[in-house]
Amino acid sequence: MELKRFIKLMNLLLFIFSLCMKPTSVSASGEVMCIERERQALLKFKRGLIDDGDILSSWGSGKDKRECCNWVGIKCNNESGHVIQLDLNQLYAYQLRGKVSPALLELQHLNYLDLSGFDFGGSQIPKFIGYIKNLTDLNLRNSNFTGNVPCQLGNLTNLVRLNLNGNNGLRVKNIEWLSRLSSLKYLDLTGVNLNETNWLPQIMKLRLLNILTLSDCQLHDNTLSAIDFVNSSFSSLYYLDLSKNYLTSSFTFQWLFNFTRYANRVDLSRNQLDGPIPDAFGELISLDELNLKENMLHGGIPKSLGNLSFYSVDISKNNLNKPLVELFHNLSETYTSTLDLSYNQLSGPFPDITRFSYLIELRLNNNHLRGFIPQSLGQASSIENLYLSHNQIGGKLLSNLSVFSQLEGLYVDSNSMEGTITEDHLSNLAKLVELDLSFNSLYLKLRSDWVPPFQLDVLRLKHCNLGHHFPKWLQTQYGLYELDMSFASISDTLPNWLWSLPSLEWLNLSHNNIGGRMPDLSSEFHFHKFTDLSYNNLSGPIPLYAFRSMEVQLSKNMLSGSISHICRISYSIDIKILDLSDNQLSGELPDCWMNKTDHLIVLNLANNRFCGKIPYTLGALDQLQTLHLRNNSLIGDLPSSLRKCMELRIIDLGENKLTGNIPAWIGTHLRNLSIVSLRFNKFQGNIPPTICQLTNIQILDLSRNNLSGKILQCLNNFTSMVQRNSSAESTEFIDPDDKYFPSTIMLHRYFDNILVQWKGKESEHGKLGLVKGIDLSSNKLVGTIPQQFSDMRSLVFLNLSRNHLTGNIISNIGQMETLEWLDLSRNHLSGEIPNSLALLHFLSVLDLSYNNLTGKIPLSTQLQSFNSSAYAGNNQLCGLPLVECPEDAHGPVVTDHGNGNSVEEDDKFITxxxxxxxxxxxxxxxxxxxxxxxxxxxxxxxxxxxxxxxxxxxxxxxxxxxxxxxxxxxx
Structure with missing residues (x-):
């Protein structure tokens, strides 16, 4: 009897348990809740994708995978079993690419579709998505869609959230479909081009909007009219982002104050707003975050803003030009926690901020503030971050700085601060996390046994005087992440304890007088992201641990020996920038690049004593953008493996002993090259015609070789020399891990330089974006100067000297209007100097000497200003600054001055x-x-x-x- 009761009780419990279970599991009878038609649709969708990371491994046709409601990213209705959510967001999708299958139309009960983070290869958003009519959430963020946004999305009348952010190739030509989404509360079209639309009236019809983000949509307000925003107040909108557009002050402010009356966050940064800040901002009674950064606003802060209790105000990078004291008088004293007025033209003395009892962060850097920091500043005990850099504030650092007991960040770099920092200044700053005293005249005098009350993450003391020795108190900073003591007058040797700081990842000790050897502490040294010891007096070999950084900069020292020991590293190095230039390093280059540094972007070994051939494995660096091997003793041909380095922008192999022909693959494979310097080597043969395919080239230097043949007539294919545009001056990459340390530099830059023969002298140029030129001098080139040179209107220098060129100087050379240096000397050029040469108004160096030029030098202020040596060696050339032409004294001369006017000169009767x-x-x-x-x-x-x-x-x-x-x- 008891057994029967027990069995009945267990059956009852099992029944209750089965009711509570999700229907996505297989029932006791083996029934699958997933609807077969929808399962097949999902499998067709999967077949259209390339799943590099096997993210969708749970999707399949096997018996153990029949229940699609258990697949990753899928959610079904608890009762009907219909698929209601397809959520493959960025947690999974960073390895998914392909196309969207129309099979998704079978999922008519789908209300949530998230394909963000996919890579759909620049295809268009499929129109059929607009027919999945039960959708309430559609997220296609960062999915690499391009083309027109389909108007069929207007069929999704149940849509509550729409996110197309991050698809920068999307555009909308007719936006009327948007107004049909009457249920929309969240709209993010960041990066979608709305330039061709009358966008505002359609947005006004979305009365339920809570969040509206139209950043970087190329919005203009010059097409708006007053009728567009009559009765347009939105009581539901609390977040508005219209940043990075082309909005001006004409109508933007007028509709804004109606549209956002109840908003608590408004972002109008990076527009073209001009004029004073309107008083009407004071009517936005709920506003607590206001961002007007990077506009053209001037004047001051209106008094009406004093009625609001802001959490954050950012009006940086404008033209505010009132006294700072006046601006502070118009701000609310309560609840303002972050205030950024940096990069303006604020003037006057530093104001009294003690009445701002909740102020946590204050940024006043890069203004025109003068005078001294008042002692009352020390009473603002709530301050945690203070930025006063790049002003003209003088005097000594506050003696009572320690009263800022809440201070977490102190930034007074680039002022005129002076005096001595002692323990008393820092004794009470227990919460200090970041300290930046750079670019001041401060002397840090701290006891060697001093133990700070704080633990710093960031310490920047650039251009401060630290004395000759390393501060020993740094040994106590176990959490130190970034340390910059460059230009700090340190003449010590590198201490061993410096390498054992457990959290240190950014180290800059450049531009000091640090001497001695780098200690060999390979067992104690952990990975660094950035190590810069350049411009010191370090000597001896480079220890192996020095290569364990993302950026290694050791240039301008006296380091010696080989670097072949890099091949002994048993793991892949994550170096992105390796700069060992301007040392005394010797031996052959390592031939093990294929497994060690596959992330290398910059390799600079210039100005050393390396010998031997360029290693074949260098071609394994398929991410390499900059290669400097200049001024060594390298021999042999260019290895064909370099054709695999298709990301190369700069290749500088000058001043070596390289031989062979210039390979054709430079033009066919290295299509991103902007600077090619093979100067001062032993290359021979013709210049390959494929080099004309380098449309981005801005400097081509093949001088001082044994090249023969004719100058290519296709050089006008160099688009960057034909068009007036600037080029990048730095190699850049972003370290994604820096997001955890926002105070550090997220965008890493390496500034290249190139050695060129500039105006008769060899010089290194760092402003690469401004220098464009061709140097083919000191070769054995023959034939005439191609007329196509005149198409290169942005060329700055042209050197064809010391060749065997014949024929005339091209007649329309005056079209090369930016030319500053022209050297055609020591050739066999003949004929007259073209009159259009007088039109080169920027020409500052000219050398036409030792040719066979004849006739009269054209008259112009420019050409007559050069020394006679510029025309020497042309025996039949006359006119200022050379000897007078015979016809000037005895006969008429018709002179064409390049503007269509001819003047007959006859002065034989003139006395x-x-x-x-x-x-x-x-x-x-x-x-x-x-x-x-x-x-x-x-x-x-x-x-x-x-x-x-x-x-x-x-x-x-x-x-x-x-x-x-x-x-x-x-x-």
């Missing part, structure tokens, strides 16, 4: 007596004409019309005769 008579006759005739014209109106009119018509001819003629007149008397 000194002629000029005296001409002057007397001019004075007499001038007054006679003036008197006559004064009396007779009709004659006066005819006279002035006559001179108006021939004015240009007269000016040119008189200029020539005046020059001759001076020459006659000087002679």
């Amino acid at each position: 000194r007596e002629f000029y005296i008579c001409m002057a007397f006759g001019f004075i007499t005739g001038f007054w006679a004409i003036v008197c006559t014209l004064y009396l007779k109106h009709s004659w006066r009119s005819t006279y002035f019309n006559f001179w108006k018509n021939i004015g240009d001819w007269t000016c040119v003629t008189m200029a020539i005769y005046v020059r001759r007149f001076k020459r006659k008397f000087q002679g």
Whole structure:
């Protein structure tokens, strides 16, 4: 009896348990809750994807995978079993790519679709998504969609949230479909081009919006009218982001104050808002975050803002130009915790901020503040982060700085601070996390046994005076992540304890006088992200541990020995930048790059003593963008493996002993090259025609080789030399881990330089974006100068000297209007100097010497200003600054000045007596004409019309005769 009761009780419990279980599991009878039609649709969707990470391994046709409601990213209805959610967001999708299958139309009960983070290869958003009519959430963020947003999305009338953020190739031509989404509460179209739409009236119809983000949508307000925002107040909108657009002050502010009356966060940063900040901001009674950063606003802060209790205000990078004291007077004293007025033109003394009892962070850097920091600043005990850099605040650092007991970040870099920092200044700053005193005249005098009350994450003391020795108190900073003591007058040796700081990842000790050897502490050294010991006096070999950093910069030292021991590392190194230039390193280059540094972006070994061949394995660096091997003793041909380095932008192999032909694959494979320097080697043969495929090239230096053949006529394919645009001056990469340390630099930059023959002297150029030129000098090139050179209008220098070129200087050379340096010397050029050369107004260095040029040097202020050596060695060339041409004294000469005006010159009858008579006759005739014209109106009119018509001819003629007149008397 008891057993029967027990069995009944267990059956009852099992029944209750089965009711509570999710229907996505297989029932006791083996029934699958997943609807077969929808399961097949999901499998078709999967077949359209490439799943590199096997993210969708749970999706399949096997018996153990029949229950699609258990698949990753899938959620079914608890009762019907219909698929209601497909959520493959960025947690999974970073390895998913392909296309969206129309099989999703079978999921008509789907209300949540998240495909964010996919890579759909620039395809268009499928129109059929607009027919999954039960959708309430559609998230296609960062999915690499391009083209027009389909108007069929307007069918999704149940949609509550729509996110198309991060698809920068998307655009909308007709936005009327958006107004049909009457249930929409969340709309994010960041990066979608709305430039062709009348966007505002359609947005106004979405009365339930809570969050609206239209950042970087190319919005303009010049098409808006007052009727667009009549009765437009939204009581539900609390977040508005219109940043990174082209909004001005014309209508934007007018509709904004109605549209966002109840908003608590408004972001209008990075627009073109001009004029003063309107008083109407004070009517936004719920506003607690306001971002007007990077506009053109001027004046001050309106008094009406004093009625609001802000949490955060950012008006940085504008043109605010009122005294800072006045601005602070108009702000609310309560609840303002973050205030950023940096990068403006604020003037006057530092104000009293003690009344701002909740102020935590204050940024006033990069303004025009003057005077001294008041002692009352020390009473603002709530301050945690203070930025006063790049002003003209002088004086000593506050003696009572320690009263800032809540201070977490102190930034006073780039001021005129002076004096000595002692323990008393820092004794009470127990919460200090970041300290930046850079670019001041401060001397840190701290006891060697001092133990700080704080634990720093960031310490920047750039250009401070730390004395000759390393501060020993740094040994107590176990959490120190970033340490910058560059330009700090340190002349010590590197201490061993420096490498054992457990959290240190950013170390900059450059531009000191640190000497001695780098200690060999490979067992104690942990991974660094950034190590810069450049511009010191370090000597000896480079220890192995030094290569355990993301950026290794050891240039401008006296390091010696080989670096082949890098091959002994048994693991892959995560180096992105390796700069060992300007040392005394020797031996052959390592030949083990294939497994060690596959993330390397910059390799700079220039100005050392390396020998041997360029290793073949260097071609394994498929991420390499910059390669500097200049001024070593490298020999042999260029290894063909370098063709695999297709990301290369800069290749500098000059001043070596490299031989062979310039390979054709430089043009066919390395299409991103912007700088090619193979100067001062032993290359021979013709310049390969494929080099014309380098459309991004801005410096091509093949000088001082043994190249032969003709100059290519396709060089005008160099688009960057034809068009006026600037080029990147730095190699950049982003370290994603820096997001955990927002105070550090997230964008890493490496500034390249290149050695070129510039205006007759060898010099290194760091402003690569401004220098564009071609140097083919000191070779064995023959033939004529191609006329196509004249198409390169942004060329800054051209050096074809010391070749065997023949023919004329190209007639339309004047079209190269940015040319500053032209050297065609020591060739066999003939004919006259083209008159268009006089149109090169920026030309500062010219050398046409030792050719076979004939005729007269064209007259211009520019060409006559050069020294006679610029024209030397052309025996049949005459005219200033050389000897006078025979026709100048004995015959007429017709001179074309490049503007269509020709002037006949004939001065064989001109003598000194002629000029005296001409002057007397001019004075007499001038007054006679003036008197006559004064009396007779009709004659006066005819006279002035006559001179108006021939004015240009007269000016040119008189200029020539005046020059001759001076020459006659000087002679």
